[in-house]
Amino acid sequence: MPSTIIETAMTSEEVRVRFAPSPTGLLHVGNARTALYNWLFARRMGGKFLLRIEDTDVERSETRYEAQLMEDLQWLGLEWDEGPGTGRAGDPLENERGAYGPYRQSERQSTYAGLTQKLLDEDKAYRCFCSPEDLMAEHHLAVQEHRPQVYSGRCRRLSREEVEQRIAAGMPFAVRLKIGDEPLRFHDIVRGPVEFAPEAVSDPILVRSAQNGGPGMPVYNYVVTIDDALMQITHVIRGDDHISNTPKQVAIYRAFGWPVPEFAHLSTILGADRERLSKRHGATSIASFREMGYLPEALVNYLALLGWGAEDGKTETFTLAELVHAFKLERVTPSPAVFDFDKLNWLNRHAIKQTPSSRIADLVWASFGERLPARADASEAVHAWVARLVELIAPSVDKLDELAPKAACVFGFDPDAARALPENHAVLAADSARIVLAELADRVRTNSAKVTPELFKSWMNEMKAVTKVKGKELFHPVRIALTGVHSGPEFDKLLPLIEDGAELGLGIPCVHERVERFVGV
RNA sequence: GGCGCUAUCGUCUAGGGGUUAGGACGUGAGAUUCUCAAUCUUAAAACACGGGUUCGAUUCCCGUUAGCGCUACCA
Structure with a gap:
């Protein structure tokens, strides 16, 4: 049995923390934040961050979620030191690294039975033969009398003979932990000392009664505690929905004589309506x-x-490395926080500006449409040109998915669609617009040179002088003729991009072609 | 109903027995631009309430209120 491991528990000063999700759905921001804080704490303290999969809920657990979870963690940059996915790929036995495995709860079932027997033998736990109906009745009575609804401890007072008789009679039983008279205390790094009265906890179930003669299934609170202890977790960092579970877990640590770790209970993340953030609030x-x-x-x-x-x-604004340096668990706030997309967007805008445009280009490549060859097939020149395009449009965008629509000013030239656009009607209907566009067409017809910003500027100045049209009335129609919309990036950078793009053989129309097709020369 | 956690601008937060209560997002105004953004400048905006303790509380204590969590032989 793992007793040798237990004896050495906590003897080392090394910080060991864990992220223990159940693979019953996609990793959401709340859990991701828990994982992040664990990771940051481990890295800052030079400790270990482990991943444990709590997959004992067979009905809801799915392996695809487990895989997705690990992918999401990796995407966030939170590498774990022990757990599934850390070993040699492809080999299920070598698939996890770490001396405290297995790291999937479903593979640890054999560990628990022996420990339960030990508790029973030491009289720290007892068998409870109460039926669900009995328990329900107790519960209702307690509610009626405005008392805490806890187990009465009836079976705790059973004599050894009575217990033996019932076992012999084949009565199903659960295993309960004996709670003593001592207050159940623990230290919470974000909230300070927390204390629960033992009466409020009562004797918790450790192992469920067996359904059909087989061994009963151990209960969550029991299993996490054992796993945390055997994995020598020094700091339990998790959501504050576990605060009420903690006294039970403290009692279990005590029963086994294991050192109680430090806790840090993180507040809930709320939606704008101040309710716990969930799928109802959109994609989370x-x-x-x-x-x-x-x-x-x-x-x-x-x-x-x-x-x-x-x-x-x-x-x-912090990079991951800066966070490792700056992050202190003691500074975590205990109060719940409302998730604010506006601030996230601002941070994302900032991150986009910090990122090389070639990397952004790679990320959004596929969304730029069929004109572009597959990323792997594209020439260096195309790569460089796409990066230039991204550099031009990315700084004004909150999210990467806004880039493709913006890139349409280069890729999506369609005169008919541009004319059909309601917001373009008023601009194009003006007399000044017709005059301006006629002048523009004139210049295109008589000058076949590649359109540089300088040439374009001189054209615009001439047109302003000739037509007496200026400002918006001058620029808007030109912009629509060239890009289909009346707003977009500055011409000085846009024009070279279009002209260079046209030479790439991707079927991107050059300025001349755009004007000719739009005005219909 | 019981037990527990929480409470500073709209939001995230800093602070702390005596402060002009600081920063950021968002919002308003201005600058800039052919345009929309971006960017820069600037403004408005907060200590939940009631009792204590104290010369003095937003800060410490106790209540109230509100929000949230747990209240299972779920995880």
């Missing part, structure tokens, strides 16, 4: 944030700020 999974075009750097930065602040009270 990490996968969906990635799809929407959020950069992992931005998401990590935002999640760090949601419940924590820098020491100087001012710094808002």
Whole structure:
């Protein structure tokens, strides 16, 4: 049995933390924030961050979620030191690294039975033969009398003979832990000392009664505690929905004589309506944030700020490395935080500006449409040109998925669609617009040179002088003729991009072609 | 109903027995631009309420209120 391991528990000073999700759905921001804080704490303390999969709920657990989960964690940049996915790929036995495995709860079932027997033998736990009906009745009575609804401890007082008789008679039983008279205390790094009265906890179930003669299934609170202890977890960092579970777990640590770890209960993330953030609030999974075009750097930065602040009270933008340096668990706020997309967007905009445009280009490549060859097939010149395009349009965008529509000013030239656009009607209907476009067509017809910003500027100046049209009336129709819409990037950069793009053999029309097709020369 | 956690601008937060209560997002205004953004400048905006303790509380204590969590032989 793992007793040798237990004896050495906590003897080393090394910090060991864990992220223990159940693979019953997509990783959402709340859990991701928990994972992040665990990871940051481990990295800052030079400790270990482990991943444990709590897949004992066979009905709801799915392996595809487990795979997705690991992918999401990796995307965020949160590498784990022990757990599934850390070993040699392809080999299920070598698939996890770490001395405290297995790291999937479903593979640890054999560990628990022996420990339960030990508790029973030491009289720290007892068999409870109460039927669900009995328990239900107790519960209702307690509610009626405004008392805490806890187990009466009836079976705790059974004599050894009575217990033996019932076992012999084949009565199903659950195993309960004996709670003593001592208050159940623990230290919470974000909330300070927390104490529960033992009466409020009562004797919790450790192992469920067996359905059909087989061994009963151990209960969640029991299993996490054992796993955490055997894995020598020193700091349990998790959601605050576990605060009420903690006294039970403390009692279990005590029963086994194991050292109680430090706890840090993180507040809930709320939606704008101040209700717990959920699918109802829209996309909240990490996968969906990635799809929407959020950069992992931005998401990590935002999640760090949601419940924590820098020491100087001012710094808002952090890289992962900077966070490792600055993050202190003691500075985590205990109060719940409302998730704010506006601030996330601002951070994402910032992250986009910090990122080389070639990397952004790679990320959005496929969304730019058929004119572009597959990323792998594209020439260096095409890559460089796409990066230039991204550099031009990316700084004004909140999310990556806004890039493709913006890129349409280069890729999506369609005169008929441009004319059909309602917001273009008024601009194109003006007399001045007709005159301006006629002048533009004139110049295109009589000058076949590649259109440089200088040439274009001289054209515009001439046209302004000739037509006496200026400002919006002058520029808007030209812009529509060239790009289909009346707003977009500055011409000085846009024009070279179009002209160079036209030479790439991607079927991107040059300025001349655009004007000719739009005005109909 | 019981037990627990929480409470500073709209939002995320800093602060802390005496402060002009600081920063950021968002919002308003201005600048800039052919345009929309972006960008820069600037403004408005907060200590939930009631009792204590104290010379003095937003800060410490106790209540109230509100929000949230747990209240299972779920995880």
